[in-house]
Amino acid sequence: MSQYIQVSEDDNSESIEVPTEVDGTLLLSTLSAQFPGACGLKYESEDDTCAVQRIHLSDGHLHPPDDGWSDRVYNIVFKDNKRKSEDDPDDPASKTKRMDNKCTDLIVLGLPWKSTEDDLRQYFSQFGELIMVQVKKDLKSGQSKGFGFVRFQEYDSQQKCLNLRHMIDGRWCDVRIPNSKGGSQHQVNSKIFVGRCTEDMTEDDLLNYFSKYGEVIDVFIPKPFRAFAFVTFSNHDIAQSLCGEDHIVKNVSVHVSNALPKPVDKHNNHGYNRGYWDRRNPPYGNYNQGYGMGGWN
Known part of the structure; x- marks a missing residue:
């Protein structure tokens, strides 16, 4: 068992x-x-x-x-x-890392709709001095899109923030370095990771459940069974609004978080296939659960 x-x-x-x-x-x-x-x-x-x-x-x-x-x-x-790259001061990769120790914008995903910029500033100030806080809003309605950005003054503050999970206004949120090179952020953010699945859950079960939130364009349960699945929405805002929460599917509590694949070499057969992962070479080994570990690579 x-x-x-x-x-x-x-x-x-x-x-x-x-x-x-x-x-x-x-x-x-x-x-x-x-x-x-x-x-x-x-x-x-x-x-x-x-x-x-x-x-x-x-x-x-x-x-x-x-x-x-x-x-x-x-x-x-x-x-x-x-x-070796982290510990050896003479290693070229270590030198490059030290040169890159500059603060960057951090994206805050899965924000509750009610969270304001003042709420974010008050929360993230515990890690260090902030020089920028922004909640992204819809231009027409003025409503939050469920994510925002922060930037710290000191690199140590940024690292401390990235190494922790974040409960903001009652919801677990993901804080990461945005993906600025290769791949589509829209496509990445439209896919969610569904953890704690059971073997009797089918793709139809997940499709029927998550379709009540918006249009689902793909459901994938890796084989052999690994207790998790991926669900892709047509709208990335809907996907982000579900992240950081538990959902009841077939009387089982599943956890939803961001599905964040590493960039893939488009010249091999392990990458996107018309916008979807090639299921003959499932890359779920490159995903994390969105619990705040690591960043956007």
């Missing part, structure tokens, strides 16, 4: 739930779908030594400890090349 385990990027990050397989193992592909670059898990032993233990990986499966997964929180182990 599958279960959910608590996983976080590090000790200072919020944890999220990741589903295991029916045999009790956790697929590395499932883990990397939520944390790109992940290659394993580790945890601190509960005895007096507090030694760091690595989870055994075999054939793409992470096996539970001898005492089971239990209720502990597991931290991500990232690939060595990522850590």
Whole structure:
């Protein structure tokens, strides 16, 4: 029987739930779908030594400890090349990273309709000094479009903000670096990630449920079953209005968040096919759950 385990990027990050397989193992592909670059898990032993233990990986499966997964929180182990770029001061990638340590506009997705610019300024000021706050509004009605932008004065404030989840006016919101290169932001924002799905949910079930909010143009449940699905709307504003909330589908609570794929090389066969993902090569391993982990790549 599958279960959910608590996983976080590090000790200072919020944890999220990741589903295991029916045999009790956790697929590395499932883990990397939520944390790109992940290659394993580790945890601190509960005895007096507090030694760091690595989870055994075999054939793409992470096996539970001898005492089971239990209720502990597991931290991500990232690939060595990522850590080298971050830690080695002489590494070219590290130098480039230091040169890029400048603040940029951050997009705030999934805002409640009632949230104002004053609300955003009051909330985000806890992370540092702000130099810009904006809520995007419809030109005709003046109503919020459900997203906005903020910019910090200091880079450390920006990083602190990106590493956390954000509850604004009663709703979980995603804060990310907008995608300024390649791909269509409209297309990305029209797709939502539906987590905590059950095996008896069909594409028709999700289509029937989410169609009450607006026109649905695509529903995709990955095979083999991975406890999540993707729903694409014709209107990206409708998709964003649903993000950060729980919905009841077939008497089961599912969580909706942003589906954010990495840019794809348009010259290979793993990219968009007339605006849709090629299902022969499903790229759901490149998605995160929209819980505030990572940014727009």
